[in-house]
Amino acid sequence: MAAIIFWFRIDLRRRWRSILVLTLLIALAAGVVLTAIAGARRGGSAMDRLVDQTIPATVLVAPLTPGFDWEPVRELPQVEALAEVVYSGFEIDGEPAADSLMVPPAGAEAMRSLERAVVLDGRLSDPARADEVVVTPAYASRYGKAVGDTVALGLYTPEQIDTGQGPAAARSNRAELWLLTSHQQTAAVEAGLSPNDTAQAAGPVIEATIVGIVRSPWFGDWMDTAGYLVPSAGLYAEYTPNLLGAESLASINALVRLEGGEREIPAFLASLQEATGRSDIDVHNLASIAREMQDAIGFETTSLYTLAAAAGIASIFIVGTSIARLAASAATDLRILRGVGMTPGQAARAAAAGPAAAAAAGAVLGVLVAVVASRWFPIGSASHAEPAPGAHVDILVMGGGLFIVPVLVGAAATMTAASTLRALRFAPAPRRSVVATAAASMGLPVSVIMGTRFALEPGRGSTSVPVRPALVSAVAGVTGVLAAFTFSAAVDDAATNAARFGIVHQVEAWIGFDNRTYVQSDVVFPALADVPGVTGVNGIRAQVARVGGEQVTVLSYSAEGSPPGHTIAEGRPPLGPAEAMLSRVAADALDATVGDTVVVTGTTGSTDLVVVGISVTDRSFGPDMTTTPAAYDALFAGEFMFHYGEIVLESGVDPEAILPQLYAVAGTDEFGLFPYVFQSPPELRFMRPLPVLLACFLAVLALGTVGYALAAAVRRRRSDVAVLRALGMTQWQARGAVFTQATVLTLAGLVVGIPLGVALGRGVWRYVADALYVHYVPPVAWVALILVVPVALLATNLLAAWPGQRAASMRVGQVLRAE
Template sequence: MAAITFWVRLDLRRRWRSLLVLTLLIALAAGAVMTALAGALRGASAVERLLDRTLPATVEVVPNDPEFDWDVIREMPQVAAVAETAWTRYYVDGQASEQPVPIGVDAMRTVERPVVLEGRLADPTQPDEAVVTSGFVETSGKGVGDSVILALYEPDTLEALWRDPDLLPDGPAVEIQIVGVVRSYLLSDSALDTRGILVPSAGLVTEYAPNLLGASGAVAMMSGLVRLEEGGDAIAAFAADLVRVTGRSDIDVWSHVDSVEYEQSITGFESNAMLAVAVAVGAASVVLVGQAIARHTTSATAELEVLRWLGMTPRASSWAAALGPLLAAVIGTQLGGAASVVASQWFPYGAASWMEPEPGVDVDLRVLVPGIVGVPLLVAAGAVSASWLAQRSSGSLRQSAAVAGAARAGFPVPVVVGARFALESGQGSRAVSVRPALLGAVAGVSGVVAALIFSSAVDDAIANPARYGQVHQLEATLGFFGEDVVSADEMLAIIAADPDVVAVNDSRSAVAQHAEIQITVYTLDPVGTAIDAVVTSGRLPSRSAEIVVAPYASAAGVAVGDTIELTGTRATRELTVTGFGFVPEGVQNYYNTGAWVSRSEFDSLFGEFMFHTAHIVVREDADPAAVLARLQRAAGDDEKLIQPALERSSEGELRQIRRLPVFLAAFLTLLALGAVGHTLTTAVRRRRQELAVLRALGMTAWQSRAVVVTQASVPALVGVAAGVPLGIALGRVLWRYYADTTHVHYVPPAAWPALLLVVPLALLAANLLAAWPGHRAATMRIGHVLRAE
């Protein structure tokens, strides 16, 4: 023990700089791994933790009737609470807003009660108070205590908005004070709306009802947030009872449980990706920091050989050599743990950050305790193993078949020697492990290719609305609630006659009931050429009694070929599912929450339509804005019934998702560069005698450089050969997983751009890594090396 203590003191005095660097490396590595792991765990649970604290709405009921009696729903046995809201339009500090306005005292109290991040909730009796989300504070620069101006419409102007959406507010301007910053599932920011949310007090509607609901009270879309006693398990019984007590099967019931599951699928993907980043950082740390630990321990073991002659046992020698790295690990891990706690204020990442009920610093003992205890133990085990191997390294030389083949084929000597350095470990004190370089190169190339493939798919989805089923660029409002506002036949004929219009669909829509879900049903009724509706499996309906359903509708457990029962306002029908696909975005539905039927089947199900729209597909090389202006002139469309297609962009969400594979690829690339670079420098140092002998036999300095370049190029070529197909497969699997999870139409992303970029970059990186070791090999003092030998 005295000898070990003596050695540790001596080692600390002599190598304190290298141990300090090692401590910082371990702190950086351990901190990064613990930060990523804690962020992944925090993000995975964010939605669930938020729901546990906020009395979330289970469903949202949209009766499309301003006179609807909400007490009927309140008295239903499944219902715990109901909060009425009105979707209307007003301006906030000069910017249009169409956020819901609460009616009555239940909103944000008995239903969707938000977490208060700062301040308090708005008083429902005061018309001049509001709460906001964090996104609103960030974008507007206004928070608790600040005021905003709400510009309202005169009642008659509000009534005319549907005909001319460009009308500006001409009613009262109300000064509203922000009294709180809140967060719940529905009151949360997202990448889809970067401006944030402002929710006025219910007192605003009480004071300015005509300016928010219109002169008739029928302008705003009224909805009710309903919290069921048994949550999602009661939706089926609630939907069936709703039809019974109201006598209507066309009332929209939007399941927030489905929306939550969708959100959790996104946060789950992000958490899994963050977990993969943690694993990649850990692997890179094991290789890079492990090499530093091995170098320090091996050097110390060689110097301890003197004490071995004085009676120190091999075990004591190994522990003496490992104590320096162990001390560095103990201190470094604690520093890394502290850094991860500080970094937790920027986590969770992505969509989960908008759902986190307790943003800010978080101490996750599930990660910190195992990390602070486990990393020093891992370092100690690695250091002792490295010392033990250094004491016993003799080994036998394993020859590579590829190197032997290159020699028999007559390849130049520098190529053969460089390949041998890259593929054969050597033996004794000259041994250099080559597997980390080969495996690191494969991991780096596959990670970069996978990230490029995934990013390419994301770019395609951002640029191509068809990936979300939106194949049309324009749409025309023809009527609603069973009455056309224009002559539909004349309008459709004018639209179809335009030379840049390639397809028009006469889309009628209404809501039907299937089991516990409501489905917005569209007619597939082409005017001339049919639109190319996106079908993910099966085929479109071609006759009566057939239906194509969107992904959420298919979640009820149906498959292609099954028969489902659909209840409309006219009849209950049995329809055969011919496929799954996407539908147009509408006021009542998203692209993944509807169905297609033929015109004849629609007429059998419904007495009248709820909305009547023409979906217009423009020629690919035409300018939709120019076509829109031309159609409006041709139709005499002073009321602007023809508009750009409704599109709910997912660009922000996709861009958030794209960063995670890039992070993963960055760490895998670091792993590859570190592994190959370490192998090159170590090989030149440990095999300098072999190079010196070859130089003495006539090898030139440039040929010595060529040896190192070849040694670097072999792992790069192995990485390309094995990593490119692995990366293509991994990138496509990741995109398939994300597409299936979030209902994006999967199209295999192209691989050739990644190939054109990765292959030359891999070889360039290998040559750059070889530059310094190659210079050392070319400029070594041959006589000095041979005399030392």
């Protein structure tokens, strides 16, 4: 041990720069890997930890019936807890609540008996007070609100509520809610009005205080939500007519927690129908929505684990080459001590001391980086489910990093040193490079020949330099960067191109809901298709059917003009009355493929349909299938849940600008025309920065390793340079040799790494596209492909500037005398 410590002190003085660079590279690699792993573990468990603390609701029962009696529902054997909520709304600070409206609780059960929210700051509101509210973190962030701030809740008059002049819809993080009852809509028509969710509230205004910032599965945020304000149950108790209306035409619905969880839903539905005598009550499966949220979090968690694995593997190749080079160099110098009695084992351990010390210091720095970075984790969807945001120390991950990194580096350095010592005993003839030999035979300048040999030939004895690690680093760096940018190009394309999700239209014309048609489709759709700038219109009817144990949306298409066809992943569209085309979501849910027969149960009975194709469709439909109009009518006798037209515009036509023309040819405004706004899945938005971050990380590691290789070559082969300088090599030729070495290493990395990187990036994207039900198109990162060669050559030649200066300015006499 004394001999090893003695050597380490000597080696530290001689190679402190190399050890420092290696420490920083290990710290960077360990910091990235540990941060990603700890963030993935924390994010992956966020929803489970939130559910464990909040007693979430299992279903949302929405009969949308004024005066509905909830007592029989409370008594059902499957019901563990029930919290009533008022399907009504209010203004916030003089503006429509819009996406920040959370339906008010009608009793104290919400946030206490179920959906017991985690309080991130402050406290829960007092259910006996109308002037207290709580908000979600996204609301506080978006509107700059904090505990103690006030908001003005503007209520509608009872008459406004009765005639649907308040909010018509609300959005929670787990369901889209239609608030108006048919009684309110009928009252509006009888009063000569139409439901208007932009009407100014004319009722009382309550100055309410924000007393807490809370989070639960229902009373919480999700990707793309603006955050929510949740009033106290006291608001309903004190201002009932301003929420239910003078005639109580608005409805009270309920969050319900079932004792057996999601598996009790079928029994609950049967009991609900028996208790109420109704089969048309809308029941939202909140557990399945929570599962979808967990799936999104799981995908993001997998992405972080993948990032950690990619960074770790790249670090092994790139940083590992620096470790091997440092250990081999030290082992070569230790031949002197071998002659005075140092054993091979002692020599190997002594050579590994420098890399092991760098690994220990780098691991500590990496853990510190990961702990500091934890305050920004989890990220993505999981950040909206984390019950305890802020800095967090994952003992398992951080402790593992502190132990594993030094052990792995020490073991690798020891094995490399031992291998080098064994090789030195036999002193084999140095390996010659075919490329360097060819350069010499062609009579190229001495700086080119010398630089090529520095890059490709290891040399022998005390001047030997491991060249394979540098080449592997260059190849790995280029491969990783190109793969990351290729994948990034695919993500950017999918995140901005609705066609990748089977969406090819730009405007929607909604003409009917729940079997009620506002205008005739056979009149309006052909007229819309004839408008200049319109390519065609796809008329779509939709209704819900049962296929096995799954609920599937059945779509019927009828085309006017020349709209684009379906985005088909496999097979073809249905042509006959016994054929269907499944979406990829439905195909996975039903475990069906082309050629299978599925039994579809509609309102008129069951029909066998043969699956003839698999398509990519809008994921908002959920599991869906496309049939011919004849097959649809056989299933539902013309009934529909909604009926609308997808209007496809010519390239360059502004959807907003063409709306007046569309209304004009239709001859009526009794239906809705809306530009389609594409929103990419949150998973894609989460992933967009990850490939770029990975590319930057790999580029830094690769450049650091190549820079270290250049400096090591000049130091180890200084005697070769000194001899040539003594024979007449100029300073510029010495610099040129180092620049040639950098260029050769870079070109080798580019030649091998570019095709590997493109192939790897495409392979990873194909896997992700399948998981997200995205239509796969081979991505091409044109900017990266064009810039990678000049940028890589420029970067490595800039790194060669300092080693080149050392080669040019070395004192030839001193070097030769030392030799």
